Amino acid sequence: MKPQCLLLVILLVLPTRASSCVTRWFDRDDPSGVGDFETTVDLRKEYPGQICSNPIEIEAQTVDGIPAGNTGQIFNPFNAAEGFACVNAAQKTGSCRDYRVRFTCPPEFCSGCTTRWFDRDDPSGVGDFETTVDLKKEYPGQICSDPIGIEAQTVDGIPAGNTGQIFNPFNAAEGFACVNAAQKTGSCRDYRVRFTCPPEFCSGCTTRWFDRDDPSGKGDYELTADLRKEYPNGICAEPVAISVQTLDGTPASQTGQTFAVFDATEGFACVNQDQVSEGKSCRDYKVRFSCPKSFC
Structure with missing residues (x-):
């Protein structure tokens, strides 16, 4: 009876893992300063659109492939919502290893589709407000009910995370806002946003796949x-x-x-x-x- 029970457990676990998708490995920091900080908020700024809004799991390993749990070092935080951090001062050796992380996301994140860029506001007043509720009113039917992810960049293509400005909110559910008074310069840049949506949002009427060019030139x-x-x-x-x-x-x-x-x-x-x-x-x-x- 025991072997049969064990087999049943395995069958129940496998579909959950198979139905999810895993991101690439990210390594944005080195332990040369205070420590190695691979926090979710910083990774999203540096790699816009490549991490889902609500990761299911996080994995960490050294850059040469040793799982973090096998190094004997201490980490805080180490969870999907906050990310990963290793502080040099907390380690017996006085130094962290160099780590990289990756996230497990809902399956629709890997097979989802990306909307067009939206720019409904300018920072000429209180700030630049590209909120999800306002965008849905202005562009009916062009944004899914429950976006998986959001990206923001200036209208000339600079990722929001590279501008040094402060944003609140900045998530798929609420959208994006930059308030002039919160910036050191006293003024926000002009931003645009786009959303990642579940695959069913694209399935209403989808074209064929097109491949007209190869990367052999530029x-x-x-x-x-x-x-x-x-x-x-x-x-x-x-x-x-x-x-x-x-x-x-x-x-x-x-x-x-x-x-x-x-x-x-x-x-x-x-x-x-x-x-x-x-x-x-x-x-x-x-x-x-x-x-x-x-x-x-």
Whole structure:
């Protein structure tokens, strides 16, 4: 009877792990200062859109692959919501190892789709308010009911986390706000936001996958304007969202690469020289669009 019970437990656990998705490994800090801080809030700023809003689990290991739990060091915090931190002064040796982390996210985060960029406000008044409730009113049907993630950048493309400004709120449920009075300069930059939505948001009317370019030249350019020329009537006039993955099915958000364009209106572009990987080459990507039901 015992072996049968053990088998039952295994069968119950496996589907839960299989139904989730795991991010790439992140290593934003070294222990050369106070310690090694791989906190969720800092990682989201440095890697916008690559971590889900509500991670299920977090893993940590040294950069050479030793699980954090096997190093004998002390960590605080070490949870999915806050992230990971190792303080040098708390260790017997006086120094932390160099760690990296990755997150387990809901399955829809890996297969989700990304909306267009939205910019409904300017910082000319109290600040720049790109709140989810206001955006849904202004752009009905273009944002899912329960977004998984949110990204923010200046209108000229600088990630919000790189501007040094303060934001509250900055989450998928509430959206994004920058208050002028809270900034050292007394003024916010002009921001835009976009959301990651569950795959069912894209499934109402989804185009075929398009792959018109290869990264053999300057990069991989799957721009909407070019795709419309090559595939007339294949894409709706106002796409609701865009999904991007490599030709072998890896979601773009899991490749660790940087993208110059990733927008439902403009399309997608990966520039070879922007990549930090060896060889400075983009993967080969394909895209598809989610369109209003009227397009179907």
